[in-house]
Amino acid sequence: MTALRWIILIGVTGGLILFPALFEPLLRPFAPAGGPAIYDRASLASLTVSHLALVALAMIPSTLIALSLAILVTRPAGAEFLPMARVLANIGQTFPPVAVLALSVPLLGFGARPTVLALFLYGLLPIFENALAGLRAVPGSVLLSGKAMGMTPRQVLAQVEMPLALPLILEGIRISIVIALSTATIGSTVAARSLGEVIIAGLTSNNPAYVIQGGVLTGCIAVLLYDAFGLLIEIAKRLTGREPQQAA
């Protein structure tokens, strides 16, 4: 069942990227008469690469900052920053990415930069809130144990809190990445290269075949990454002893 799911997802994604011509017969009925069924102004492969690059460029700093904030506000000395950190992370979420694009283009110009900024801001909150929940879920008796055994605060964080919070931290990153993957498509409205370009081209030239291939490819990549993170989370749980060895 899951194997079939992986095969289909990888098949469709890989096929669309590497051998788009194979899908021509499937997409043909949706293309306007005589028009192209497969996007031809750029290769789907190169657009996918730029699309993923946008997401990575946004998610790496987003993860680092949100995680640092969550760690900061769960230290005794940083507790007072919690409301501030929440506000910061929430602002990122409440501003719709489109608004961020519109507001930042005058400052950052057209292209990748405003898109990365929007994805970065949008990604903060899920990572922050999940990391916070994960760190807070570490039982007080376990933290006290670490301290009582003679661990420094740094050792308690690295050896106890982070491993125990890891599954939830990964969960937050997973949510943010999936959101960023789909949101990155609108970057093409400000001329960032992404799979959104295909969708927008389809909309403006009245070619549903473009919309479908852009949408399906973006969707498949999102689901693939979602599943891949699911695996990572399983591994993290198993390594930290919280999954019963035999699944019931």
Add this chain to the structure above:
Amino acid sequence: MIELQALTKTYGGRPVVDEVSARFARGTLTAIVGSSGSGKTTLLRMINRLVEPTSGRVLIDGQDAGRIPEVSLRQGIGYVIQGYGLFPHWTAARNIGVVPTLLGWPEARIAARVTELLQMLQLDPAEIAGRYPHQLSGGQAQRIGVARALAARPDVLLMDEPFGALDPLIRRQAQRDLAQIRRQLGTTIVLVTHDMNEALYLGDAIAVMRHGRFEQFDTPDRIIRAPATAFVADLVGETGRALRLLALHPVGSLSRAGEAEGEPVDVAASLSDALAEMIWTGRDRLPVTDAQGQRLGIVTREDILARGRE
């Protein structure tokens, strides 16, 4: 030796531990007994500075604990936390090895120590070492907690209600095990409990704590014979004092030369156990043997009754 000097902790102006002064001699087990909220845990945690005293001092072998860096102080003091607090993401073996690891012991030495401790606590290393805490029974988890506290051979061991969550049968066994291993260790132990019987059974000295103070700090014998306050008397209980006194002393203390018939009694068993055996089997003298089954002598009913009247 642990010495408390006018040790005090206040929270919001209210003293939770109130000018407690006492000495716990090297190699002894001191049981701190008291009702909930009397300040037992707070007192215990001031010894390894999980709680900083508001005033007063703790001296460990003459050294002011307040001047020893927290981390090295704690690495040198075993702590069995109320509710065990095992690291859920580590196996039993890694839990036990945590302090040696922090101290930088070589891996082979840690592994050997873990095996040694598991065996000492009657756990099969092959079966238990690789298990995670959620795969352990309450009794096993409790013993892993004790093993972890003992791993780096600390001179001082603090135990906060180590048997509180165990069912009565397992608790008796765990208490017997502790009584057994502490003889091999020579560690100075401070044990917190709600249970006066546990304190009487395990303690060389007993501190009865109430409202942040020691109402009485004495030998088990004196606590039973001469409770200092109504509260202490209440904790000990009005009834059965003679039997409780007998429970404090081993058969060996009254063993004498002679002959007796029937099932022998172990030299380390308590006088109350011996008396119970006499009542049950209708005998008035029992043969006494050591752990190897070697005949040592006999114990008689008259001697036991005389001891109970003392």
